[in-house]
């Protein structure tokens with residue numbers, strides 16, 4: 584993403600080892616990037632409506648790994664999900680996006696997201712053939728259907744359009760280049 588022009592990226596993880604190593608690895612190539620040790624259940628260091636796009640890749644999966652039954656989350660799992668997604672919703676701008684990259688299939692992940700992200704739409708995408716993974720693009724304030732008013736018009740972000748045009752021949756599996764931000 585950085586190489587494609589998205590240079591204002593704040594990366595968080597609750598492991599200080601991860602953050603230190605990643606900050607060190609990227610200090611010369613990507614000096615605009617920020618690195619913070621943070622628990623995503625409490626992102627109070629960030630003001631509300633700070634980010635246009637929030638991306639999680641495998642973090643929800645890691646945090647829900649002890650769940651026994653994906654159809655019925657435990658009370659702890661439900662509370663955890665609510666805490667995470669409430670914080671995500673808080674720090675995302677109106678009409679901003681939350682992107683969740685996961686092995687969790689739509690029949691599990693969409694209801695999980697929609698339970699907390701009220702007033703958002705969710706668009707699932709599948710990547711890969713034999714061993715598929717999924718990403719979900721949720722838009723804050725986008726209509727879910729005729730019943731719900733559309734707050735956010737479809738937005739053409741010039742930089743994204745440029746990035747997509749330049750990488751038109753990239754394989755479809757390169758999901759970040761396929762995003763409609």
Ligand SMILES: C[S@@+](CC[C@H](N)C(=O)[O-])C[C@H]1O[C@@H](n2cnc3c(N)ncnc32)[C@H](O)[C@@H]1O
Pocket residue numbers: 595596597598601621622623624639640641642645646
């Ligand atoms: C599957 S890894 C994904 C790492 C990275 N997002 C990537 O795509 O390479 C899950 C990450 O979630 C982090 N993590 C687990 N619980 C967390 C929490 N409560 N707050 C922030 N990060 C957490 C772990 O330290 C781990 O680095």
